[in-house]
Amino acid sequence: MHILLVEDDAVLADGLARTLQAQGMRVEVARDGLQADTLLQRAPPLVAVLDIGLPGIDGFEVVRRLRARGDATPVLLLTARDAVEDRVRGLETGADDYLVKPFATPELVARIRALARRNAPKSTILALGNIVLDSGARRARVGERPLELSVREWAVLEYLLQHAGRVVSKQQIVDAIAPWGEDLTLNAVEVYVSRLRLKLDGAGVSLRTIRGFGYLLEAGA
Amino acid sequence: MNSIRLRLLKWLVGPILVFNLGAAALTYLLAWTPAQLAFDDGLRAAAGALAARVRAEGLGLLDAGRAPDDSAGEASWAALHDADGRLLAGSAALPYLSTLRGSGLRDAELHGEPVRIASAALEWQGERATISIARTVRARQQVRSAIVRSLVLLEGVFSLALVGLAWFSVGNGLAPLARLRARLDARGSADLAPLDDSQMPRELAPVVGAFNALLGRIEAGARAQDEFRANVAHQLRTPLAGLKLQLEWLAARHASDPDSARSLALMLQANERLIRQTNQLLSLERAEPNRFARSRLLPVDLAELVAESIQHFVEQAAAKDIDLGFELEAAPLQGDRFMLRDLVDNLVDNALRYTPAGGRVTVACGASPGGGSFLRVEDNGPGIPANLRSQVFERFVRLDQQSTGSGLGLAIVRDIANLHGADLSLGEPEGSSGAVFRIEFP
Numbered sequence: 001m002h003i004l005l006v007e008d009d010a011v012l013a014d015g016l017a018r019t020l021q022a023q024g025m026r027v028e029v030a031r032d033g034l035q036a037d038t039l040l041q042r043a044p045p046l047v048a049v050l051d052i053g054l055p056g057i058d059g060f061e062v063v064r065r066l067r068a069r070g071d072a073t074p075v076l077l078l079t080a081r082d083a084v085e086d087r088v089r090g091l092e093t094g095a096d097d098y099l100v101k102p103f104a105t106p107e108l109v110a111r112i113r114a115l116a117r118r119n120a121p122k123s124t125i126l127a128l129g130n131i132v133l134d135s136g137a138r139r140a141r142v143g144e145r146p147l148e149l150s151v152r153e154w155a156v157l158e159y160l161l162q163h164a165g166r167v168v169s170k171q172q173i174v175d176a177i178a179p180w181g182e183d184l185t186l187n188a189v190e191v192y193v194s195r196l197r198l199k200l201d202g203a204g205v206s207l208r209t210i211r212g213f214g215y216l217l218e219a220g221a
Numbered sequence: 222m223n224s225i226r227l228r229l230l231k232w233l234v235g236p237i238l239v240f241n242l243g244a245a246a247l248t249y250l251l252a253w254t255p256a257q258l259a260f261d262d263g264l265r266a267a268a269g270a271l272a273a274r275v276r277a278e279g280l281g282l283l284d285a286g287r288a289p290d291d292s293a294g295e296a297s298w299a300a301l302h303d304a305d306g307r308l309l310a311g312s313a314a315l316p317y318l319s320t321l322r323g324s325g326l327r328d329a330e331l332h333g334e335p336v337r338i339a340s341a342a343l344e345w346q347g348e349r350a351t352i353s354i355a356r357t358v359r360a361r362q363q364v365r366s367a368i369v370r371s372l373v374l375l376e377g378v379f380s381l382a383l384v385g386l387a388w389f390s391v392g393n394g395l396a397p398l399a400r401l402r403a404r405l406d407a408r409g410s411a412d413l414a415p416l417d418d419s420q421m422p423r424e425l426a427p428v429v430g431a432f433n434a435l436l437g438r439i440e441a442g443a444r445a446q447d448e449f450r451a452n453v454a455h456q457l458r459t460p461l462a463g464l465k466l467q468l469e470w471l472a473a474r475h476a477s478d479p480d481s482a483r484s485l486a487l488m489l490q491a492n493e494r495l496i497r498q499t500n501q502l503l504s505l506e507r508a509e510p511n512r513f514a515r516s517r518l519l520p521v522d523l524a525e526l527v528a529e530s531i532q533h534f535v536e537q538a539a540a541k542d543i544d545l546g547f548e549l550e551a552a553p554l555q556g557d558r559f560m561l562r563d564l565v566d567n568l569v570d571n572a573l574r575y576t577p578a579g580g581r582v583t584v585a586c587g588a589s590p591g592g593g594s595f596l597r598v599e600d601n602g603p604g605i606p607a608n609l610r611s612q613v614f615e616r617f618v619r620l621d622q623q624s625t626g627s628g629l630g631l632a633i634v635r636d637i638a639n640l641h642g643a644d645l646s647l648g649e650p651e652g653s654s655g656a657v658f659r660i661e662f663p
Contacts, residue, residue, distance in 0.1 A: 010463075011463030012460070012463030012466065014463075015465075015470060016466055022470075100458075101462040102458055102496045104533060208535075210545065211544060211546030212548050212583075
């Protein structure tokens with residue numbers, strides 16, 4: 001997973017690079033806007049993480065030039081300013097998402113992964129902890145143990161894996177897995193999740209219930 | 222008192238009254254003098270007629286001391302003196318009045334009543350004599366008081382009308398000032414927008430202009446101060462973010478060494494506090510009333526706002542093993558999305574911070590039965606004693622000195638609730654300990 005990180009603050013750039021590398025990402029670092037512009041043209045990354053306040057040309061301008069070239073590389077803007085104008089301008093300029101510094105590391109990773117999935121050639125394999133879900137072969141396993149899942153259970157787990165590290169609401173799950181107005185209640189989602197919880201025992205993940213809202217699937221027991 | 226109205230009235234009403242008084246005096250003179258002359262003529266004629274009768278009928282006529290057949294309603298006396306002033310006949314009370322000097326008319330008092338005396342020369346037994354007639358002035362006084370009464374009435378009505386007119390005109394002339402004041406009064410405490418001077422009278426325009434210039438300077442000063450604070454806070458964010466990542470990296474590497482892990486955990490905590498306080502400074506600044514623009518209020522749904530912040534809450538709750546739950550129903554309102562998120566953040570953070578590990582926090586929102594929307598954050602922590610509840614919304618008030626709060630969170634909540642015209646109340650859950658913060662949006 002190739003990530004371009006553009007951040008002029010040396011301490012933050014170094015910390016970000018190491019954190020993302022620890023997540024298995026290949027990180028290339030640029031220190032200013034012009035360098036970022038060059039790198040984006042030469043070797044388009046899967047996701048670009050851009051600080052707004054850059055020397056040379058700022059993050060907005062980098063995104064503007066990127067989009068002007070018709071390049072759809074997903075961009076996550078980092079901003080130290082949370083002024084309304086900045087946010088709106090950021091997304092209007094063509095960035096896909098933004099995070100206000102300082103951010104929670106899991107959230108940053110989750111957002112980068114979400115953007116990467118959008119850009120990546122449709123990978124058929126999702127993995128977290130010991131779970132491997134291969135939607136191409138329609139096979140799932142926990143470690144070496146095959147996982148028997150109903151169609152609905154599969155859909156729920158697939159959605160949770162796609163959003164690993166992020167809190168998802170029951171409504172989001174319903175909307176994602178029953179998109180054609182099929183009759184699927186929030187209670188039914190609860191049932192699927194409780195069945196999944198049993199089946200995922202020993203999978204090296206935690207599936208936490210957020211009372212009254214939804215779920216959070218994370219690596220780590 | 223220094224009042225324009227009083228000063229104007231003083232300079233209008235004072236001269237009006239003086240002028241009216243002068244006019245009244247003149248009118249009095251003009252009315253009274255001819256009447257006086259007519260009365261005097263009558264009295265002189267009576268003296269002449271009496272002289273003729275005395276010559277014809279003798280001194281017996283004056284024996285009673287009274288003037289015969291004189292005017293009705295008046296008392297009169299008569300006397301005849303010789304050239305040396307000796308009384309020849311008539312009333313001894315009458316003073317001698319020489320006809321040789323003056324008009325032959327004078328005022329006197331006789332038997333306790335004011336009288337007017339007239340005299341006429343007379344040839345008596347070859348000697349020069351003077352006949353005097355004294356008549357009470359009752360009719361004159363009646364005429365005079367009639368004149369005075371009419372004048373007082375007329376001038377009184379006149380003066381009142383003029384003073385009333387002056388009062389009205391002054392009030393009318395000062396009305397733009399009153400309107401200006403009303404407009405200033407109606408402003409929000411932090412509204413520094415210039416006054417509209419298009420409708421101002423020419424005399425007030427310079428004042429309004431100077432006032433607007435002053436407002437402009439104040440606003441520029443306030444903005445510079447805000448920007449400075451925001452700049453400082455923003456400048457801190459990047460190094461704080463870097464520090465956080467570096468510490469996390471280090472903590473992950475040294476997880477197996479308890480001493481290092483403990484120290485790193487404390488550093489991370491301190492870093493989180495710095496981050497939080499920096500964010501709170503920015504929230505406070507955002508909630509400054511003079512930065513608040515009602516026009517920026519847009520329809521938002523509290524349920525969506527809470528959902529947007531949920532990730533952060535869940536991580537914070539997990540760290541303390543708090544059961545964090547939600548009861549989110551659609552809660553539409555007109556608000557500033559960023560401020561409301563600050564409000565939700567601070568309220569939930571407060572609950573998570575003061576609820577002991579293993580506790581329970583519930584965030585609820587929805588439509589209120591009476592219209593409007595509500596947000597409720599309920600915990601089963603120690604709660605807040607009723608007598609301290611009014612204090613917790615003040616800045617830098619911390620009820621628990623051991624806690625790591627900044628004492629700003631609930632002040633931010635209060636400021637933002639106020640800006641949205643919302644009601645903020647603090648109570649306790651039914652039948653258990655804890656605190657319930659409830660905000661009712663209109």
